[in-house]
Amino acid sequence: MRRCCLVLALVTACGFVAHTATFAVEPSPNVVLFLVDDMGVMDTSVPFLTDDAGQAKRYPLNDFYRTPHMERLAARGIRFNNFCAMSVCSPTRVSIMTGQNATRHRVTNWISPDQDNAGPQGPPSWNWKGLRKSDVTLARLLQASGYHTIHVGKGHFGPRGAEGADPLNLGFDVNVGGASFGAPASYYGTANYGNAGGSQKKTASHAVPHLEKYHGTDTFLTDALTQEANAQISAAVKGGKPFFLNFAHYAVHAPFNSDPRFAAHYKNSGKSPQAQAFATLIEGMDKSLGDLLDHVESLGVADNTLIFFLGDNGSDAPLGHQHEVACAAPLRGRKGAHYEGGMRVPFIAAWAKASADHAAQKRLPIPAGAIQSQQAAVYDLFPTILALANVPAPAGHVVDGAKLDTLLAGRRDTTRDELFLMHYPHSPHRSDYFTVYRSGPWKVIYHYFPSKASEDSHYQLFHLADDPFEQRNLASSHPDELRRLMQELIAALQRHDAVYPLDKKGGTMVKPKLP
DSSP: OHHHHHHHHHHHHHHHHHHHHHHHTSOOOEEEEEEETTOOTTSSSSOOOBOTTSOBOOOHHHHHSOOHHHHHHHHHSEEESSEEOOSSHHHHHHHHHHSOOHHHHOOOSOOOSSSOOOOTTOOTTSOTTOOOTTSOOHHHHHHHTTOEEEEEEOOOSSOTTSGGGSGGGGTOSEEESOOSOSSOSOSOGGGGGGOSBTTBOSOOTTOOOSOGGGTTSSOOHHHHHHHHHHHHHHHHHHHTOOEEEEEEEOTTSSSOOOOTTTGGGTTTSOOOHHHHHHHHHHHHHHHHHHHHHHHHHHTTOGGGEEEEEEESSSOOOSSSOTTSBSTTTTSBOOTTSSSGGGTBOOEEEEESSOOTTOHHHHHSOOOTTEEEOSOEEGGGHHHHHHHHTTOOOOTTOOOOOOOOHHHHTTSOOTTSOOEEEEEEOOOSSSSOSEEEEEETTEEEEEESSOOGGGTTSSEEEEETTTOTTOOOOOTTTOHHHHHHHHHHHHHHHHHTTOOOOBOTTSSSBOOOOOO
16 A cells, blocks of 8 residues: 555656656747837738728728738738727827826826827816836846847837836836837937937937947948847847837838938839838838748747837828828828827737747747738737736726737627727827717717817717718718717716816816717
8 A cells, every 4th residue: 555655656756757747848928019110000011901701991091001021921920900099199008118108197198208298278187298117018028037128229118207217117128229208319320329429419308229230331320220129139049038029110201311222222212201211110120020020940949939029109101191092091190180080000929930830839829811800909918928927917907908818819899899999189299179089980089178179069970880981971961870879989988987188268178069
């Protein structure tokens, strides 16, 4: 009997050791957030929009832009054609880091680095200071669980001098290029990216930091950041730790400095010099993606590296009026506007190298070359990445996002509410003082102070399934739907503890009214 127990104990112990060893050899997956500034869903040669049969449909802008590495990534994974962001940058960036809708975290406008930019009638209690050291962030949670956390590129999480101005305060082990501002002073290494030196007599307020080794060279900013990102990936792999890379390009934000590596591709396009320069920024960003994919492949970690590619708000392409079908054609609108062109962004998810037998890819399988049309949003990345890394969100931290696993697998998720709330109680921008609420195919826009841009009404109503390019305002012809959606919009703002614009006297909050 004693011998039997001894054998059983040895077998049990060996089984435990074997299980532990098996578990230990499964490394945590690396995650890259490849975030492009001011890139809308039409700023690419990859067709995201689909026809009535659900097949990808090309439009003229898809033939103007050149993004072969986005095509490469899309062929390896899934792209979403109904992925929503806030209509300006800082709200989206904070939503990704917190998993919260901007209405809740109250960074509802882009953050001006040097003065509170709520707007003349904007809410004084909006979150101009941005993220703080004490805030729950995706980077901090991954850092605490053993990830090497890297930020490269644009930060814009807080104003100058605030804690959020430096990504090192937000859970990143490394910060290259991140600061309080959104637009670089210059993309040109010959101009030191806006820093003093050589012919550059004075450091600009938006000079990109940490890139001194490239000053005075022909290295375009996008390329310098790519070299730095790849160096940080190499260091993480050498150190034996999984990495989380928030690779947030300044491109394709203004100033529209033409990237000389690609200018010849657009000189006969018939587009304006600014539009041509914008296209070179797109192509330079795309080359960066290709360089990163090649680099993780060369390091032998591609099969354990998940890439999320997305834009932070709608297109800022200089191609026409911000409220027309122009900049993001056939979508209506542009960055900062209340139409779909202002908040629909490209989103691609793919393992850098497919491997059906890889443990992480078994847990999160992503079909190749697939298109997902179900609506999702930027704050869904927070719970998705945490779940992949087996990291729980802290108790008490409200998460508005939902895991994308089912959608990433190419299936519909019937448990998801297809809702999106975009609250902008500020001015001036392409559109001022508005709230957007999407519910299934319906979209209502509430304008707090009617103007010509709102058709002189508080209300605009569109059925996106029948009218995806927002040409028919149904507010007058569908009063029951309008009232229902406005009831839902008001309730959503209340649930998220929204802040509101003020009346002209500056003392009373102005809340939405039912029709």
